[in-house]
Amino acid sequence: MKLATRINSFLPKFNNDLGEIFKEFNHIGLSHVDLNYPEHVEDISAQNMKELLDKNDLKANGVALRFRNEFINGELGNADKEISEKAVQLTKDAADYCREIEGEVVTIWLGFDGFDYSFQINYEKVWQQIKNCMIEIADYAPDLKISIEYKPFQPRAYAFIDSLGIAMSMMNEIDRENVGITLDYCHMLMKHENPAYGASILGSRQKLFGVHLNDGYGLNDDGLMIGTSSLVKTFEFLYYTKLHNYDQAIYFDTFPVIEDPVEECEANLKMITRINEKIDQIGLNKITSIIEKNSGVTASELVLEILS
C-alpha cells in the first residue's frame, strides 16, 4: 500500500517546516506525499522538493490544487474569463511541478465552483466552461493523471461537481484517457453515497485515480480517523480498491484538532493495516462469493467474521 497523509495536520507541531515533517512521515512509515499547490511549494523549487523527498525516502504521489481568494466566486467555471484562465494556468503550473518531482496525479477540487442562490449561475454555461478547461488541462499534461475530487457542498452551499454521478458525467464528456476521479470517503458520506459503490464503478473502469480516506457521520466533512465511525463501510470500500488493484496512494484526509497529529496518523496506519490484513485473511474470493449470494443475512455473517 502506498500511504500518504495531510501535511496541514503536521504543520503546527513541526514549525511549518516541510523538512521536519517529511522526516517524521518517513519515521512513522508513510511512503508518499501529496502537496497542496501552490500552498506547500511557494518557497521551494521542484528540484529542491525532489531532493527533500529523496532525502527522506519518500515519493511524490502528486499535487492537489488549492485555489485562493481571487477564485472565491469560482475557479475554472468563474464568470470572469480572466479568472478562469488564471485557474487553468495555475493548474498547468501545478502539473509541471508534479512532473518535476516525479508525481503522477494532479488532484483538482473545485471548492468555489458552485452556487449559494437560485438564479445565481448559468448552469449550462458553467458546465461547458469547466468541461473545456478540463480538456485543455488534460491535453496539456497527457503523461499525468488529472483527477477530479468532488464534494457536495462547503465552502459553497452547493458545489458544482457535487457527486459521483455528476463527476462521472463530466469525466465522460471530457473524454480523455488521463482524466479520472478521486473519491473522498467523507465527501461521499455527506452526499449519502456508499463509498464502496464508487470504488467499484470507477475501479472497474480504471478511473479511480485517487483515494482520500477518513471517516465521519455524514452531515459534515468531519475528517475523523479511519474506521472509527463506519468501519464496515470502510472494509467494503477497501475490498474494492484491492479488487481493482488501485495503485495510487491512499491519503489520510483527516483533521486532528485536539489529537496529536503523529499519534492520530499512527492510529490511521494501524487501522488500515489491520483492515488490509483482515481482508487478506478472509480472502477476496470469499468476499466476492458472499456478494454473489445477494443476501443481507449472508452479508451480516461476513461482518461477524470481520469481528472474529
Ligand SMILES: [Mn+2]
Ligand atoms: Mn479530500
